[in-house]
Amino acid sequence: MRPERGRELVILLSLWLMVLASSSQVMIVAPILPRIGEALDIPPALRGTLVTGFALSLSLLALVIGPISDRVGRRPVLLAGSGAMTAALLLHPLAYDYTSMMVMRVITGAAAGILTGSAISYVGDYFPYERRGWASGWVMSGFAVGQVLGVPAGTVLADRFGFSAAFLLFAGLMAASFLMILLAVPQPAGDRNRDRLTVGTALAGYARLLAERQVLAAALAYATMFFAVSCFVIYMPTWAEETLAMDADAIALLFVVGGTASVAFGPQAGRLSDRLGRKPLIVLSCVGTAVLFAASTLVVHVATTLYGLFFVAMVLLAMRLSPFQALLTALVDQRRRGMLMSLVVAIGQLGGGLGAALAGPVYAEVGYLGCTLMAAGSILLTGLLVLAWIPEPTRASARA
Numbered sequence: 001m002r003p004e005r006g007r008e009l010v011i012l013l014s015l016w017l018m019v020l021a022s023s024s025q026v027m028i029v030a031p032i033l034p035r036i037g038e039a040l041d042i043p044p045a046l047r048g049t050l051v052t053g054f055a056l057s058l059s060l061l062a063l064v065i066g067p068i069s070d071r072v073g074r075r076p077v078l079l080a081g082s083g084a085m086t087a088a089l090l091l092h093p094l095a096y097d098y099t100s101m102m103v104m105r106v107i108t109g110a111a112a113g114i115l116t117g118s119a120i121s122y123v124g125d126y127f128p129y130e131r132r133g134w135a136s137g138w139v140m141s142g143f144a145v146g147q148v149l150g151v152p153a154g155t156v157l158a159d160r161f162g163f164s165a166a167f168l169l170f171a172g173l174m175a176a177s178f179l180m181i182l183l184a185v186p187q188p189a190g191d192r193n194r195d196r197l198t199v200g201t202a203l204a205g206y207a208r209l210l211a212e213r214q215v216l217a218a219a220l221a222y223a224t225m226f227f228a229v230s231c232f233v234i235y236m237p238t239w240a241e242e243t244l245a246m247d248a249d250a251i252a253l254l255f256v257v258g259g260t261a262s263v264a265f266g267p268q269a270g271r272l273s274d275r276l277g278r279k280p281l282i283v284l285s286c287v288g289t290a291v292l293f294a295a296s297t298l299v300v301h302v303a304t305t306l307y308g309l310f311f312v313a314m315v316l317l318a319m320r321l322s323p324f325q326a327l328l329t330a331l332v333d334q335r336r337r338g339m340l341m342s343l344v345v346a347i348g349q350l351g352g353g354l355g356a357a358l359a360g361p362v363y364a365e366v367g368y369l370g371c372t373l374m375a376a377g378s379i380l381l382t383g384l385l386v387l388a389w390i391p392e393p394t395r396a397s398a399r400a
Contacts, residue, residue: 014180015119019142021173024150028166031237031251032158042098048360053102054109055353059346061113066342067202074122075187081115082178089171093164117341124329125188133274137322147259152252159248217389221382222344223351228378230355231371239368244303257307261314273323279392285320286383293376297369330393
């Protein structure tokens with residue numbers, strides 16, 4: 001194996017593990033939300049706000065860290081974020097009621113804000129545009145493996161030993177990622193933003209970004225996408241327990257099935273987008289997902305059908321996730337890439353937080369059907385925004 005090829009694989013593995021740990025600690029909240037609610041005596045309508053608190057904290061820190069990463073480089077940010085999240089996850093056993101659990105999730109959200117967009121920004125800095133779909137697909141497959149292994153394992157641990165056991169599992173994985181980044185991930189070559197780093201320059205930079213139509217569209221697309229995912233996923237395990245009589249082991253298996261789809265199709269989707277373009281896959285995925293969300297409660301009456309539906313949902317997610325992120329890396333040059341990713345994901349998290357906050361009252365008053373219909377409309381809007389306002393760059397016009 002060529003030395004350069006070996007270095008690339010080590011970098012991808014380090015970022016992959018970081019994504020696995022970071023995404024798993026987010027995803028685990030949905031399947032163990034009933035356990036958290038029972039242990040801490042949190043009423044169902046308030047449980048979704050734990051996701052909202054996490055999202056708001058993440059968004060704030062992401063906006064702060066974006067200009068810093070463009071100035072100091074990606075590697076210090078990766079180290080700071082992975083170290084901070086390890087410490088934050090280790091604090092979760094201290095939660096004893098709703099308020100203390102909210103504090104833990106807010107602290108973890110702040111750590112996640114440091115990491116927001118860092119893996120994809122690093123991929124954008126290190127890999128040429130024509131290989132970013134492939135690289136992004138492999139890095140983001142950590143999200144899928146988290147579904148296959150991390151979330152089911154965390155769900156079972158939470159059911160057997162209490163909800164905090166799941167967060168301790170992901171603390172260990174994030175600690176391993178920190179060590180790998182420290183030892184094996186270099187600072188990418190290339191230009192950094194040399195502007196003076198102040199609150200004023202940061203705000204001005206974000207204002208300039210949002211003045212660009214394609215960036216504004218990308219931010220709105222991320223917000224509607226995260227809103228849809230929160231509406232659909234947060235209360236799905238609760239609905240499955242109440243309607244389909246699924247227990248913790250069955251919910252864990254659900255995430256295994258969905259994660260298997262992401263593992264199987266994620267890297268292939270990224271590679272396919274390198275050949276065919278990003279936008280066709282993203283738009284097709286959004287339309288298919290909207291139909292699936294809208295029909296879910298109408299067609300799912302037994303657990304086996306839910307397994308099949310969730311498998312298809314994760315295939316569709318894989319079709320848009322890595323292509324969308326690769327598309328974003330080409331919207332601005334390297335000196336503003338960290339700021340762009342932080343801005344887009346921060347606004348996306350605000351959308352996700354809003355979706356989680358609304359999903360609780362809607363579920364309590366209307367039922368899960370209301371959540372799925374909100375999700376369907378929102379993800380369809382994502383596809384329309386990408387189709388109408390975000391350009392598909394050519395290889396010649398893609399910025400380094």
